[in-house]
Amino acid sequence: MGKYLFFVMALLLSACGSNGPEEIKLNSDHCDFCKMTISNGKFGAELITQKGRVYKFDDLLCMISYAKTNTTVPYKSHYVGDYTKENKLIPAEKCFYVKGGIIKSPMGGNFAAFTNSKEQNEFQQKYNAVSMTWSEVYSSIK
Amino acid sequence: MKKLLSILFLIGFICLGNAKVITVGKNSAIKKIKKALEIASDGDTIIVDGGYYSEGNIRIDKKVTFIGKNYPILDGKHKVEVLSVNADYVTVKGFKIINSGHASLEDPCGIKVYDQKNVVIENNILDNNFFGIYLQNSTNCIIRNNNLRAYGKGEQLIGNGIHCWKSNNLKIIGNKIMGHRDGIYFEFVTESLIQKNISNNNIRYGLHFMFSNDDSYVGNVFKGNGAGVAVMFTKNVKMINNHFEQNWGDSAYGLLLKEISDSYIFKNTFSKNTSGIYMEGTSRIKVEKNVFSANGWGMKIQASCMDNVITQNNFLGNTFDISTNGSLVLNTFNSNYWDKYEGYDLNRDNVGDVPYHPLSLFAVLTENTPSAMLLFRSFMITLLDKSEKVLPSITPENFVDKTPLMHSLPL
Numbered sequence: 001m002g003k004y005l006f007f008v009m010a011l012l013l014s015a016c017g018s019n020g021p022e023e024i025k026l027n028s029d030h031c032d033f034c035k036m037t038i039s040n041g042k043f044g045a046e047l048i049t050q051k052g053r054v055y056k057f058d059d060l061l062c063m064i065s066y067a068k069t070n071t072t073v074p075y076k077s078h079y080v081g082d083y084t085k086e087n088k089l090i091p092a093e094k095c096f097y098v099k100g101g102i103i104k105s106p107m108g109g110n111f112a113a114f115t116n117s118k119e120q121n122e123f124q125q126k127y128n129a130v131s132m133t134w135s136e137v138y139s140s141i142k
Numbered sequence: 143m144k145k146l147l148s149i150l151f152l153i154g155f156i157c158l159g160n161a162k163v164i165t166v167g168k169n170s171a172i173k174k175i176k177k178a179l180e181i182a183s184d185g186d187t188i189i190v191d192g193g194y195y196s197e198g199n200i201r202i203d204k205k206v207t208f209i210g211k212n213y214p215i216l217d218g219k220h221k222v223e224v225l226s227v228n229a230d231y232v233t234v235k236g237f238k239i240i241n242s243g244h245a246s247l248e249d250p251c252g253i254k255v256y257d258q259k260n261v262v263i264e265n266n267i268l269d270n271n272f273f274g275i276y277l278q279n280s281t282n283c284i285i286r287n288n289n290l291r292a293y294g295k296g297e298q299l300i301g302n303g304i305h306c307w308k309s310n311n312l313k314i315i316g317n318k319i320m321g322h323r324d325g326i327y328f329e330f331v332t333e334s335l336i337q338k339n340i341s342n343n344n345i346r347y348g349l350h351f352m353f354s355n356d357d358s359y360v361g362n363v364f365k366g367n368g369a370g371v372a373v374m375f376t377k378n379v380k381m382i383n384n385h386f387e388q389n390w391g392d393s394a395y396g397l398l399l400k401e402i403s404d405s406y407i408f409k410n411t412f413s414k415n416t417s418g419i420y421m422e423g424t425s426r427i428k429v430e431k432n433v434f435s436a437n438g439w440g441m442k443i444q445a446s447c448m449d450n451v452i453t454q455n456n457f458l459g460n461t462f463d464i465s466t467n468g469s470l471v472l473n474t475f476n477s478n479y480w481d482k483y484e485g486y487d488l489n490r491d492n493v494g495d496v497p498y499h500p501l502s503l504f505a506v507l508t509e510n511t512p513s514a515m516l517l518f519r520s521f522m523i524t525l526l527d528k529s530e531k532v533l534p535s536i537t538p539e540n541f542v543d544k545t546p547l548m549h550s551l552p553l
Contacts (some may be wrong), residue, residue, distance in 0.1 A: 030393030
């Protein structure tokens, strides 16, 4: 009984658009900016508008380019794929970033996002890349 | 001149005279491939007998011809890159290469060519590798008649079949590629030819171009991929005689064109795709003598496209022939055959006397509001569609074929 209740609750919650990100369906969802099929969750990104519409991207570059060219609707939240996981979205503003080196993302943004600065440092050295903050990442794309 | 020639011949003979043939196998003196490579010198031929070899990463750094007899198996045991080619004029032929390592950044491959010229890779079987064949910074290479197979599933990360990066003058001919992420991927590759390949059931694209100018692909089959072919951020590509088939799915296309210009699409078949061609930011493209049959949408042309010419194509049995998302029309449609055309031809010149508006009202509505599809084939919509054909109000008026053909073209 408890199982069913949980299931019903989960259904209800997902139906009324919870605050979290919507999972990217790899190899099926396409990028709303470049139209490519999203196949690598490590570099995925997601944008949610105030009204709750979800846009998905295959590269952080695509999300920021999209956000900057479509400014009529206010955005509620940005998410990026956690580089250390296969396909998990985390809030973009709280992430630690590295860019460049040997990192190659689908559309050449070449950003990787991490949840803590320890991972950031570790991968920055390993990949010969540059550390960045969210605001630096955001302003680096025109 | 004659003297020069004879000297050249002489040099040739000396080289030939020195070239050895080294045999590797159970019954030969040399049992290991690595040992053979160690004692080989430039110009030698190494023949490997059938059998099973697992020697870790094998690095070819001499100009050798490397031939497998009865498909010897080279196993990477999911740990290493199997063959690395680090010399020019290398030929790799007749091997079965399996189980390369898996990683997301180092891209371990079945066969990888590093910064070389004139490498030939032919008649190999590549099975269950992360990337199949990878050319990096290479010139004048041929990849011919290889059979590549991987078993990518939705969740698992998988590499591309034939991946070419920063290369030019390549020939990719007669390969069969299945189950990879992209069948063939071209990134910064110029002046190359992709011909007679069969790229089926790959997870993302059958063929994918990024920033790769002046290439052609001719006579290939792309069937049942996530989406057929994507040509993006590219100029001057010739697409001739290809089949785009059964690329079904929410975001699937037969051919996706994005930011591309000055290209030619000639005599291709687009059949049973969600959309035959999807174009965005595309300009100066000629689409001539193609067949669009049984697609959801024949072509989707976004308003950001301009100066494209669509002429002498057959549109047969598509749910919608053409769709667009704006009112701006900067493209020309002339002399196509549309099976939905209901006009007449009084002067019998085989050209319809009434212009044809290929855009259906409904195609335009669903472009902006996909859920409106629910009303498709309802009575009201059919009525609206008919009246829209007579008096366009929502669909752009100049979106028109002024010389529609009465009979389909023999293509």
